[in-house]
Amino acid sequence: MELYHALNRGVDxxxxxxDDADRKRFVYGLTIFNDERPAENSEYFYSRATGSIESIDLRGR
Incomplete structure (x- = not known):
């Protein structure tokens, strides 16, 4: 993985x-949030028939 320095300071x-944990979390986020594979979501799905996002009750309530 190649990393490039793009930010040198924040607002103000x-x-x-x-600390180092913040930096590691940032790099982790770059990896996770830029993944091109579809994310699995077990509670909601997009219904092409209705054009809306619908909920699935997995608990049987």
Whole structure:
């Protein structure tokens, strides 16, 4: 994986990463949120018939 430095400070010249855990979470987010595979969602689905997002009751209530 190639990483490039794109940010050097936040709004009002604030530090972007407070500690190493913040930096690791940012890199993790880049990996997860830019994944092109479809995300699995077990509670909602898009219905092409109605054009809306519908809920599935998996608990049987």
């Amino acid at each position: 010249k604030r530090t972007i990463f407070i």
